[in-house]
Structures are given as C-alpha cells and as structure tokens.
Amino acid sequence: xxxxxxxxxxxxxxxxxxxxxxxxxxxxxxxxxxxxxxxxxxxxxxxxxxxxxxxxxxxxxxxxxxxxxxxxxxxxxxxxxxxxxxxxxxxxxxxxxxxxxxxxxxxxxxxxxxxxxxxxxxxxxxxxxxxxxxxxxxxxxxxxxxxxxxxxxxxxxxxxxxxxxxxxxxxxxxxxxxxxxxxxxxxxxxxxxxxxxxxxxxxxxxxxxxxxxxxxxxxxxxxxxxxxxxxxxxxxxxxxxxxxxxxxxxxxxxxxxxxxxxxxxxxxxxxxxxxxxxxxxxxxxxxxxxxxxxxxxxxxxxxxxxxxxxxxxxxxxxxxxxxxxxxxxxxxxxxxxxxxxxxxxxxxxxxxxxxxxxxxxxxxxxxxxxxxxxxxxxxxxxxxxxxxxxxxxxxxxxxxxxxxxxxxxxxxxxxxxxxxxxxxxxxxxxxxxxxxxxxxxxxxxxxxxxxxxxxxxxxxxxxxxxxxxxxxxxxxxxxxxxxxxxxxxxxxxxxxxxxxxxxxxxxxxxxxxxxxxxxxxxxxxxxxxxxxxxxxxxxxxxxxxxxxxxxxxxxxxxxxxxxxxxxxxxxxxxxxxxxxxxxxxxxxxxxxxxxxxxxxxxxxxxxxxxxxxxxxxxxxxxxxxxxxxxxxxxxxxxxxxxxxxxxxxxxxxxxxxxxxxxxxxxxxxxxxxxxxxxxxxxxxxxxxxxxxxxxxxxxxxxxxxxxxxxxxxxxxxxxxxxxxxxxxxxxxxxxxxxxxxxxxxxxxxxxxxxxxxxxxxxxxxxxxxxxxxxxxxxxxxxxxxxxxxxxxxx
Amino acid sequence: xxxxxxxxxxxxxxxxxxxxxxxxxxxxxxxxxxxxxxxxxxxxxxxxxxxxxxxxxxxxxxxxxxxxxxxxxxxxxxxxxxxxxxxxxxxxxxxxxxxxxxxxxxxxxxxxxxxxxxxxxxxxxxxxxxxxxxxxxxxxxxxxxxxxxxxxxxxxxxxxxxx
Numbered sequence: 017x018x019x020x021x022x023x024x025x026x027x028x029x030x031x032x033x034x035x036x037x038x039x040x041x042x043x044x045x046x047x048x049x050x051x052x053x054x055x056x057x058x059x060x061x062x063x064x065x066x067x068x069x070x071x072x073x074x075x076x077x078x079x080x081x082x083x084x085x086x087x088x089x090x091x092x093x094x095x096x097x098x099x100x101x102x103x104x105x106x107x108x109x110x111x112x113x114x115x116x117x118x119x120x121x122x123x124x125x126x127x128x129x130x131x132x133x134x135x136x137x138x139x140x141x142x143x144x145x146x147x148x149x150x151x152x153x154x155x156x157x158x159x160x161x162x163x164x165x166x167x168x169x170x171x172x173x174x175x176x177x178x179x180x181x182x183x184x185x186x187x188x189x190x191x192x193x194x195x196x197x198x199x200x201x202x203x204x205x206x207x208x209x210x211x212x213x214x215x216x217x218x219x220x221x222x223x224x225x226x227x228x229x230x231x232x233x234x235x236x237x238x239x240x241x242x243x244x245x246x247x248x249x250x251x252x253x254x255x256x257x258x259x260x261x262x263x264x265x266x267x268x269x270x271x272x273x274x275x276x277x278x279x280x281x282x283x284x285x286x287x288x289x290x291x292x293x294x295x296x297x298x299x300x301x302x303x304x305x306x307x308x309x310x311x312x313x314x315x316x317x318x319x320x321x322x323x324x325x326x327x328x329x330x331x332x333x334x335x336x337x338x339x340x341x342x343x344x345x346x347x348x349x350x351x352x353x354x355x356x357x358x359x360x361x362x363x364x365x366x367x368x369x370x371x372x373x374x375x376x377x378x379x380x381x382x383x384x385x386x387x388x389x390x391x392x393x394x395x396x397x398x399x400x401x402x403x404x405x406x407x408x409x410x411x412x413x414x415x416x417x418x419x420x421x422x423x424x425x426x427x428x429x430x431x432x433x434x435x436x437x438x439x440x441x442x443x444x445x446x447x448x449x450x451x452x453x454x455x456x457x458x459x460x461x462x463x464x465x466x467x468x469x470x471x472x473x474x475x476x477x478x479x480x481x482x483x484x485x486x487x488x489x490x491x492x493x494x495x496x497x498x499x500x501x502x503x504x505x506x507x508x509x510x511x512x513x514x515x516x517x518x519x520x521x522x523x524x525x526x527x528x529x530x531x532x533x534x535x536x537x538x539x540x541x542x543x544x545x546x547x548x549x550x551x552x553x554x555x556x557x558x559x560x561x562x563x564x565x566x567x568x569x570x571x572x573x574x575x576x577x578x579x580x581x582x583x584x585x586x587x588x589x590x591x592x593x594x595x596x597x598x599x600x601x602x603x604x605x606x607x608x609x610x611x612x613x614x615x616x617x618x619x620x621x622x623x624x625x626x627x628x629x630x631x632x633x634x635x636x637x638x639x640x641x642x643x644x645x646x647x648x649x650x651x652x653x654x655x656x657x658x659x660x661x662x663x664x665x666x667x668x669x670x671x672x673x674x675x676x677x678x679x680x681x682x683x684x685x686x687x688x689x690x691x692x693x694x695x696x697x698x699x700x701x702x703x704x705x706x707x708x709x710x711x712x713x714x715x716x717x718x719x720x721x722x723x724x725x726x727x728x729x730x731x732x733x734x735x736x737x738x739x740x741x742x743x744x745x746x747x748x749x750x751x752x753x754x755x756x757x758x759x760x761x762x763x764x765x766x767x768x769x770x771x772x773x774x775x776x777x778x779x780x781x782x783x784x785x786x787x788x789x790x791x792x793x794x795x796x797x798x799x800x801x802x803x804x805x806x807x808x809x810x
Numbered sequence: 811x812x813x814x815x816x817x818x819x820x821x822x823x824x825x826x827x828x829x830x831x832x833x834x835x836x837x838x839x840x841x842x843x844x845x846x847x848x849x850x851x852x853x854x855x856x857x858x859x860x861x862x863x864x865x866x867x868x869x870x871x872x873x874x875x876x877x878x879x880x881x882x883x884x885x886x887x888x889x890x891x892x893x894x895x896x897x898x899x900x901x902x903x904x905x906x907x908x909x910x911x912x913x914x915x916x917x918x919x920x921x922x923x924x925x926x927x928x929x930x931x932x933x934x935x936x937x938x939x940x941x942x943x944x945x946x947x948x949x950x951x952x953x954x955x956x957x958x959x960x961x962x963x964x965x966x967x968x969x970x971x972x973x
Contacts, residue, residue, distance in 0.1 A: 034904055041912030042900040044847015044887035048913065051846040133841075135832065215947055216851040216859055217913045267849065267859075267913025268947045300852040522911030522948045690907050690949060697950035721856030721945070729951040730942035 021604045027541025028534040028603075029749065032686035035527045036542075037520075046265040049220045049237050054293040057222065058087055060283050061137035062302060063127045063144050065119035068155075068377040068714025069168070070148035072115055072126070079143040080129055086140045088130035088286055092116035100285055102171075103251050105343035106275065106493060107351075109180065110172070111380055112341070113278040119148070120168055120340030121379050122716050123305030125278040130286045130294055153377040153714030154178065155805040157314060157335040160374040168340060168375040178375045180342040183351035185433055186331075186368035191320075194329030194366045198320035202405040207783045207803050208393045209707040210312035210337070210378070212304050212724065213385040215521070217267020219307055220297035221280045223287035232288070233260045236280055239269045239519055240559025243493050245551045247276055250494065252284060263549035269521035270698075271383040274561050275308050275345045305719045308345060309378070309708065310385030312337040314804070315397045319405045320366075325419045327405070329366035330359050330432075332397065336373045341380035346389035347485060347493045347558075353389025354482055356433035358398045361442055361480040361652065362420040367432035377714045386698055386759040388562040388648075391481045399477040399764030403771065404780060413768075414450055417478050418443055437480060438745050440652045440678060445740045446478055449654035449676040452738055458658060462772075471661040472671070473773025477765035478655075482648040483753025484567025485558075493558060497644065500568035501555035504533065504576045505638035508626040510619030511543045517557010518569035519549045523755060524687045525565060529573050531683050532749060536577030537584075537618050538604020555640055563753025566683065567649045567744075574748035576641035583637060584621035590630040591616045649744045649752035651679040655696070655765040661773040666792030668770050670700070670733035675762075678740040679754035680747065685739075691755045693735050699762020701727045703770075705785050712808035818879045820845070821889025829876045836860040838876035839886060847887040847916045851945070858944030861917035862886050868924040870943075887916035890923060898961040898968070899923050908957030910948035918944050922958045930966055934959065 027033040040046050077089040092114035095101040102110045115126050129140030154160045154168065160178035169175045195201060221236035232254060238244050241261040249256035266273060283296040298307070317332025334355060338344065346353040352371040359367060385392065406416035421442040422429045429437045453474070462472040485491045486498030503515040514533055518525060530544035548554055557569055581601065588606035589596040592614060599606045607615030616624075625637035658671040675692055682688045698706075705725040708718035718724035743750030763784065770786050771779070779794045783803030790801040813828040820843060827842050839845045839862065850872055851859035860872040863885040871884075890897040899919045902908065909915040918941060925932060925940040932940070937958045938951070946954060 035907070035909075037912065038904045038909060041909055041915050042887075042896060042903055042919070043891060044845070044916050046847075046912050048846075048849070050840075050850070053844075135830065215911070215913070216857050216945060217849070217911070218851075266911060267851070268911040270947065300854065300857075522909075524910070686907050690910060690953060693950035693952050694910065694948045695950075698947075720854050721852045722854050726945050726947070728942040728945060729938040729955060732951045735950065735952055 020602060021538050023535065023603055026534055027531055029531060029681065029683055030685065031531060032684055033527060033531065033541055035524050037524060037526050048217060048265045048267055049222065049235050050297045052222055052235050054222060054224055057293040057295055058130045058132065058290065059134040059137050060128050060130045060286055060294050060296040061134060061141050062125050062279055063141040064302065064306065065115065065122060065124040065126055067119060067148055067150060068122045068153040069120060069151040071118050071151060073147040073149055075127060076145040077127065080140040083136060083140050083143060085132040085136040086129060088290055089140060089144065090114065090128040090282060090286055095285060098285060100252065100281060103276065103281055105341060106346065107342045107344045109342035111343050113281045117171060121377050122714055123302065123379060125306065128282045128286065130290065155376055155378065155710045155712065155714055156807065157337050157374040157376070159807055160376050168377060180338050180373040180375050181351040182372050184370045185356045187366055187432060188368045191329045191331050191366040191368035195320040195331070198328055199323040200321045200408060202319045202321060202408040204401050204404045204781060205316040206397065206400060206781050208311045208313045208315065208396055209784055209803050210709065211310045211385060211702060211706055212708055213270035213272035213310060213383065214304065214724065214726065215268025215270055215272055218298040218300060218303040219273060219277055219279060221283045222293055222295040223284040224293040225287040225291065227291040231258045231260065232284065233262065234284060235262045235264060237266055237273050238263045239273045239521060239561050241519055241549055241551050242517055242556050243496065243558055244276065246496060247494060248284065261551045263519050266521040271310065271345070271385045271561055272308050273521065274383055274559065275343060275381050277307055300721060301719045304708065304724055305716050306379050308381030308383030309339065310383050311393055313393045315393065317397060317401060319401055321405055321409060325409055325411050325416050327362060327364045327420050330364055331368045334371040336371065337376050337378065338373045338382055339376055339378040339380035342373060343380040344382035346384060347491045347498055348389055349490055355390040355394045357391050357435055357482050358394035360431045360435055360437055361422055361478065363422050363426065364432060369433065378710060384562055386695060386756045388481065388483055388485060392760045395479040395481060395760050396764050399479060400767060403768045407775065413476055414446065414455060417476065418446060421446070421478065435482060436647060437650045438647055439742050440480060440650060441740055441742050442478065442652055445652055445654040445676045445678050448738050448740060449656045449674050452674045452736060453656045453658065453672060471663055471773040473659050473661065473769045473771070475657045475765045475767065475769030475772055477761045477768065479761040480650050480652040481757065481760050483563035483651060483756065484645060484649045485562045485564050486648065487646060488644045498558050499642050499644040500557040500572050501640060501642045502569055502572035502576045503555045503640040504580055506580060506622045508623050510539060510622040512539055513545050513547060514573060515547045515554040516569045516573065517555050518560045518565040520560060523560065523565065523691065524684070528683045528687055529570065532570055532573045533577050535749065536574055537581060539618055563755045566751045567747060567753050568643055568645055570751060571645060571748050572641045572643035575643055576639050579639040579641060580637060584618055586633055587621040587624045587629065588616050591620060591624055646746050649680065649747060651677065651752040651754055651757055653677045653757045653761045655758065655762050657765040657769040659769040659773055661770055661791060663795050666788035666790065666795065668786065668791060672736065673733050674736045674738065675758055676738040676740060677754060677757055678742050679757065680742060680744045680752035681750035683751060688754055689737055692737055692758045695756060695758030696735050696762050697727060697732050698759040700732060700766060702763045703766035703784055703786055707785050710805045712806050814877050816876055816880045819883040821885055831875060831877050833876045834872055835874040835876045835879050836871040839871060845886050845888050849913055849916060851913065856945065858917040858921065859914050861920045861944060863920050863924050866924065866927065868921045887919060890919070897923065898964040899926065899958065901964065902957040902961035906953050906956040906960050908949065908954045914944060914946045918946065918954055922961065926962050926965055930962060932962055
C-alpha cells in the first residue's frame with residue numbers, strides 16, 4: 017500500500033524546518049561582500065564633507081597622488097568627464113555622485129582614493145585639501161519653505177524653491193462635507209523622526225571590470241541585484257549583458273541596501289579606469305550619514321466623528337524632509353509612496369490627503385525602512401490619531417476600534433484612497449490580543465495603581481498594511497514593472513534547483529522557498545537548493561524589500577512548480593501506460609484513478625524526463641514563471657503593549673508586549689515568528705531611543721553607534737506572539753507578507769501606552785523617541801513635546 | 811610604515827606575521843590570516859560583530875591593534891567547532907533560530923561561549939547582560955537568549971555525563 021507523504025516531515029508548508037543558511041554562518045563561513053578577495057584588488061575610500069552646506073571653491077588632490085600605494089584620486093570633475101558626476105534617482109530626481117559645485121549635506125561624497133590597502137586609501141583622503149565657502153544650513157521643512165531660505169538645488173534648471181514635490185489624493189469635496197456634518201473633530205500633529213535602518217553590515221562593493229572581455233562583475237550589498245544591473249546599464253551606458261551583479265550574503269538590509277549609492281558608482285568607475293578590481297567597504301559613519309535614511313515626516317490630520325463613535329472622514333497633510341536629493345527608494349506611481357494606505361482597516365467613507373516634500377541640507381535617500389514606502393508613517397499616524405479620537409470622545413480605545421474596523425463580511429473593501437483590502441478577520445485579531453493581555457484586568461490595575469501614584473498605561477495598535485509590491489499597473493522601478501520570477505529545474509535523480517529573483521538578507525529564502533516547492537511537488541525540502549542574488553544565474557526579479565518576496569517570488573515559485581507538475585503528469589501517464597486524464601495527483605506521487613497502488617513518484621517522473629520520455633515530448637524537467645500579483649497582500653496585526661512610567665524621571669518600562677499577526681498561510685512558522693520579533697524590536701527602538709537628528713548647523717547627531725542608539729539584549733523586552741490565519745485570496749498558497757508588520761504597526765502601540773499612562777495631563781503628543789527627558793517634560797509641564805531639529809536663532 | 815613582528819596563537823595554532831603597528835586585530839585576522847568569520851560592523855566598539863576571545867575573555871578586535879596580541883591567544887568563530895561537529899553554542903543558535911542575516915552571529919557566539927565557560931548555569935538575565943555589548947538588528951534577541959540557554963543546558967548535561 018502506497019503511503020501518503022507527511023508534508024511537515026519532508027519540510028513542506030507549515031514546517032518549522034531549521035534553516036539551511038545557518039550552517040555556513042555558524043562556522044564563520046558566510047560570504048559577505050567584504051569577505052571576497054580578488055587577484056589584483058585595490059581598495060577605495062571616500063572623502064566626505066564635514067559641513068552641511070557650502071560652495072566648493074577648490075579640491076586639491078596633489079598630495080594624495082604623491083602617497084606611495086595610491087593608484088587613483090577620483091574627483092567630481094573627473095567623474096564629470098565620464099558623465100558620472102551626477103546620477104538619476106529612483107524618484108526621478110538627480111543626485112551627486114561626487115560633489116562638483118556645492119556640498120549639500122554633511123557626509124556628502126567629494127572624492128575617492130584607490131590604493132593598495134584601505135589604510136593607505138584613508139591616508140590619501142586625509143591628504144586631499146578642500147576649500148569651502150560656507151552657506152546657511154537648512155534642517156527642517158519649515159525652514160526650507162521660508163521665503164528667504166537659500167536655494168539648495170541651484171543645480172536644477174527651473175527650481176526656484178526648496179519644494180521637491182506636491183501631491184494629493186482622495187475626495188476633497190466629499191471629505192469637507194463629512195467634516196461639516198461631524199459632531200466632533202479630533203486633531204493631531206506629530207513628527208515621525210528621521211531614522212536609519214542601520215544593518216550591522218555597512219554597504220560595500222567590489223567592482224571587477226575585465227578589460228580583456230569588457231565584462232563588469234560587481235559584488236555588492238544589494239537587496240535588488242537585477243534592478244541594479246539595469247540601472248548600471250542605463251546610467252553608465254554599459255551593455256546590460258556584459259554586467260553581472262552578484263549579491264552575496266548580506267548582513268541585514270531593512271531597506272538600506274535598495275538604492276544605488278555614490279560609492280557603488282565610484283568603485284565601478286575606478287575599476288573601469290584602472291582595469292583592476294576595486295573594493296569599497298563603507299564605515300559606520302559613512303553608512304549612517306550618507307546612505308538612505310527613513311521617515312522624517314511631519315503629519316497633521318483630523319478625524320470627523322459622530323458622537324456614537326463612528327468615523328465619518330479623515331483628512332491629513334504630510335511634510336516630508338527629503339534631504340538634499342529626492343532619492344526616495346520607492347517604486348509606486350505615488351509621490352509619497354503608500355502613505356495613503358492610512359486608515360485602510362477602518363470603514364471610513366471619505367478621505368483626503370495632501371503632501372509636500374522639501375529639500376534640506378540632510379542626507380538623501382528616503383528608504384522604506386522595514387516597510388512598504390511610507391506605510392510606517394501612515395500606520396503610526398493612523399493609530400496615534402485613532403487613540404486621540406477615542407480619548408476625545410471619551411470612548412474605550414478598544415471598543416472605538418472594534419466599532420470602526422472593517423467587518424469580516426465587508427471584503428473586498430475599497431478604501432477612500434482607492435486601495436482594495438481583500439481579506440481579514442480584524443475583530444478576531446483584536447479579541448485575541450485583548451484576551452492575551454487581559455485587557456479589562458489591566459484597566460482595573462491601572463486605576464488602582466494610579467490611586468497609589470503609579471502610572472501604568474496600555475497602548476493598542478491595529479492595522480492592515482499593503483505588502484508585496486506590486487502589481488504592474490501601479491508599481492515600477494525606472495519603468496520596469498514590479499513582477500517577480502522563479503526558475504525550477506528538477507534533475508534526473510529528482511533533486512532540484514530553484515532560482516529566484518528575490519534576494520535574502522536574513523529572511524531565510526534558501527529554507528522557505530524550498531518549502532513552497534515541497535508543498536507543490538512533494539520533493540523533500542532538503543533535496544532542493546535555492547539560488548539567488550546572481551544576475552547571470554537567476555531570472556529577472558525586483559529584489560527583496562516591502563515584504564514582497566513571498567507575495568511575488570514565492571507566488572512565482574508555486575506557479576513554476578505547478579508547470580513542472582503538469583509536465584510530470586504527462587511523464588507519469590507515459591510510465592503508467594494510461595491516458596493523462598486517468599492520472600491523479602497526491603503529494604509527491606501520481607497514481608491511476610481507481611488504483612491508488614499503481615503509481616509513480618515525482619522522482620520517477622524526473623528520471624523519465626531525461627531517460628524515457630514519450631514520443632513528441634521535449635526532454636528535461638525545468639521551467640520558469642513570471643508572476644504579476646493582481647493585488648498587494650493585506651496582512652493584519654493587533655499589537656498591545658503595557659508600560660509603567662516613572663513620573664520622577666520620565667523613564668518607562670515595558671511590562672508586556674503582545675503581538676497578534678494574521679499574515680495568511682505561514683510557510684515556516686519559526687521564521688515568521690523570528691521576523692515578527694525582529695520587527696517588534698525595531699518598533700520598540702523607534703519609540704524608545706533610535707533616531708537621527710541634526711543641530712542647527714546641519715551637523716548629524718547620530719553618525720555612529722555611540723550617538724545612534726540601538727537596543728541591546730538588555731533593554732529589549734520579551735514578546736508574546738499569537739496568530740490568526742486568513743489566507744490571501746489571490747496568492748497561490750494563501751500567504752501574505754509579514755517581515756515588516758511589527759516594525760510598521762508596533763511603534764504606535766508603545767507610544768499609545770505611554771500616552772495612556774499620562775492621560776490625566778492633557779498632553780496630546782510626545783514625538784518619538786520617547787526619551788526620558790521628553791516624557792518628564794510632558795508630565796511636569798503638562799505640554800506636548802516636539803522632536804523637530806532645532807532652528808538657528810540669532 | 812615600519813612593520814613589527816607579531817607572534818600570536820590563533821585557534822590553537824601559532825602564527826607569525828610582520829604588520830604595520832596601526833593594523834587592527836580585526837583586520838589582521840581577516841586580511842592577513844583569512845579568517846573572515848570575524849566581522850566588522852562599526853568602528854566604535856559598540857556592535858560587537860568583531861568579538862573574539864582573547865586569552866579566554868571576549869574582546870572587540872576592531873579596538874585592539876594586532877601588535878597588542880603579540881604573545882597572546884586568540885580564538886575566533888572558526889576555532890570553536892571541530893570538523894563536522896558544532897559547538898553547543900552553535901547548535902543552540904541553529905535549534906532556537908538565533909540568527910537571521912548571520913552578521914552579528916560570530917560575535918554573539920564568542921561572547922556566549924566565554925559566558926558559559928565562566929558561568930555554566932546562567933539565568934536569562936545573566937545572558938542578556940553578557941550579550942549587551944553585541945548588537946543584532948534582525949532577531950530581537952529573544953531567540954538569541956534562548957539559544958544560549960539551550961547551549962548552557964547541553965553543556966551541563968554533557969559535563970554531567972563526563973563526571
């Protein structure tokens with residue numbers, strides 16, 4: 017009797033199989049970009065601007081050239097001769113590769129030195145003499161928009177102010193009408209501070225141009241190797257087939273490693289000019305001061321409310337501080353990414369949103385730090401606003417949410433901003449979270465503690481975010497649509513290789529993507545190797561960010577597996593000597609209808625594909641699939657945090673933290689939980705300590721790990737995780753994105769908890785991070801506390 | 811720059827090299843000896859990715875010169891497993907999903923190994939405190955702490971068997 021395969025045992029869907037990546041990392045045998053050593057390789061270092069805004073009067077490289085071991089000193093002027101002093105950005109602006117006219121932020125790239133080793137290259141950088149003519153620095157949008165503000169982008173023809181975009185969406189008139197009918201209007205203004213994804217590994221590249229073959233190979237820390245290859249082809253005007261991008265092991269990305277940075281471009285140019293491999297490995301200060309920041313958004317908005325708690329409409333405005341160049345790494349056709357996904361999980365009939373971006377003398381490169389393009393700001397504002405509105409109405413914050421959340425039978429639900437939410441059990445998630453935290457008991461405990469002078473608080477955040485860009489209608493990068501791809505080859509012995517266009521930075525694709533194939537074909541997961549990150553050896557894909565790998569490349573993996581199964585069915589029919597219609601499938605095996613014992617395994621079919629194919633059938637068992645998702649995926653999450661605030665010091669401690677995530681079908685629950693815990697920690701970090709600010713002269717405060725605080729094992733609280741499962745209606749295996757949910761939805765839970773603990777003070781907002789001095793100031797002076805960078809006053 | 815001779819025992823093997831006095835120990839291990847399992851994450855002794863054990867104590871090799879290691883013993887991640895057999899700490903990290911991108915992992919494990927050699931029966935709090943000089947951006951630490959406690963238990967039971 018043929019035994020059915022146990023899918024969990026062979027590492028299929030739902031199996032928490034241990035990661036295959038681990039073995040090399042545990043032995044110190046990973047291959048990160050800095051670990052590669054090529055024959056004849058030279059080392060590049062970057063000279064950065066010490067000032068935020070200044071005209072460059074001269075760059076004298078004479079002394080640097082004289083240092084033994086220095087091979088090249090590349091300036092902006094030299095780069096300009098190759099048409100590479102500037103490069104296009106992903107947001108259709110331009111960005112300086114090496115400054116020629118002005119420096120526009122502290123840390124901006126001015127020149128590069130290539131030498132025998134990094135120490136000599138650093139000596140070379142120190143020997144370069146730059147003369148600056150200082151200009152006033154602008155550190156926030158308000159300053160940038162002042163009529164007497166200096167023009168930051170005087171390089172751009174027709175640019176007469178510091179505005180880099182304006183945008184609006186929604187139904188303005190309908191929203192105004194709804195506000196006119198409101199019983200109550202609730203208002204909130206806040207700043208989501210500038211932050212940096214800050215993976216432990218900094219950015220870097222090894223450009224290896226071979227003058228004999230004219231092939232350029234670049235090893236680099238990129239989350240999106242294919243799109244980088246296309247970008248290099250277009251920017252550097254090199255033939256695309258002669259470019260190979262290899263993204264080896266990546267030491268964390270979180271969005272930081274999506275954009276094209278000047279260091280990559282300079283290393284490529286230097287390698288082409290020298291005909292030798294050139295390695296550039298950024299230091300931490302370079303990473304924190306010049307590569308993609310995140311957030312830095314001022315949001316003000318309102319909810320129109322009925323006295324019974326129904327939300328009638330929302331309107332809000334965002335001012336984004338984009339830094340010196342508009343290089344937001346976001347592929348939507350919307351100027352401010354998916355910011356208008358705010359309030360999506362609530363049933364609100366009308367909405368209107370405006371946004372304006374400004375140039376400032378701060379680093380460019382707004383990236384989607386563990387989120388899809390500005391949804392972190394959207395969900396943070398949403399959940400802070402929801403709490404403020406519940407408070408204004410005198411309603412319980414959980415009940416206010418329950419009343420307004422989209423109901424299970426209302427899907428698909430179209431938001432006033434045009435998104436189509438397709439599935440979820442929002443109320444159930446909220447209930448699981450409330451039960452887990454013991455909501456009613458805590459409220460009693462809070463009152464009791466308050467009477468004894470202790471300040472406890474509870475914060476809730478519920479949200480559904482659009483993950484998995486994209487669909488090709490609304491998402492593209494330099495015109496290339498946001499699909500993804502997978503190639504699957506089953507070898508004669510039934511072992512397989514899967515090649516995907518996505519690229520892991522710790523998410524465990526080598527483990528989980530094999531599990532999808534296992535689910536579809538019954539080939540045990542250990543028999544499948546997953547290849548990714550090398551453009552010469554993987555199908556075109558848009559990379560890994562925006563929690564998109566499972567929604568797109570994961571879907572492509574399921575689809576290509578099904579194509580393989582369809583061909584294997586023909587082979588099975590041939591082997592079983594029956595017609596294809598009489599062949600039935602169960603995991604890993606075809607059998608003759610009505611005769612379960614008469615069957616062949618997928619491995620038998622694989623061997624037949626190379627050794628015993630029927631007449632007219634092409635040999636081999638391999639295929640590919642390009643997948644263009646019909647919609648984003650819509651996971652839902654409910655996060656609840658309880659805190660105790662010490663009113664004497666402003667220090668707050670997390671008492672408990674509960675996360676309920678509905679991310680659809682979980683491929684590998686262990687890995688999903690790892691992602692949620694990581695995201696929750698970033699949420700805690702944002703709420704508690706992690707931000708980059710600037711002084712009035714534009715000096716970056718947070719340019720190294722002594723100033724840019726990240727939580728350690730000591731202060732990071734423990735987590736309690738729960739799950740609800742609502743399958744995605746369009747994803748082939750029902751999965752939704754998840755990697756970023758907790759980082760997106762988490763911060764508001766922490767801040768709401770602290771606000772709840774001081775709900776008798778009249779304070780509406782303290783900007784993140786909720787540093788002890790800010791909380792103390794709010795409690796002591798009963799006033800809101802802003803986190804905007806200070807402006808110079810004379 | 812004039813080079814100096816360094817005699818250092820790395821993972822039990824004597825190594826001799828002439829290096830510039832300014833060369834950091836982390837670069838010496840990575841570039842001169844090719845032991846790239848030790849990573850460099852920051853330049854300010856904060857992240858701990860470069861942690862190695864120096865005469866049995868965890869130190870951050872980006873903040874020590876190679877010449878300072880002259881006459882001392884250094885143990886790196888490459889030295890903690892023997893052939894195919896993983897050290898209990900390495901096993902613990904795999905069992906409890908204590909790593910994601912893997913970049914901080916070497917340093918975390920070196921710190922953990924030193925902790926367990928000094929304190930075979932640590933509490934969760936002991937582990938969290940010991941690891942507080944090592945940053946991880948992926949995991950949220952909870953599974954790292956579990957990994958170390960898993961390793962502690964395994965090492966204790968192995969020690970009990972030996973007795």
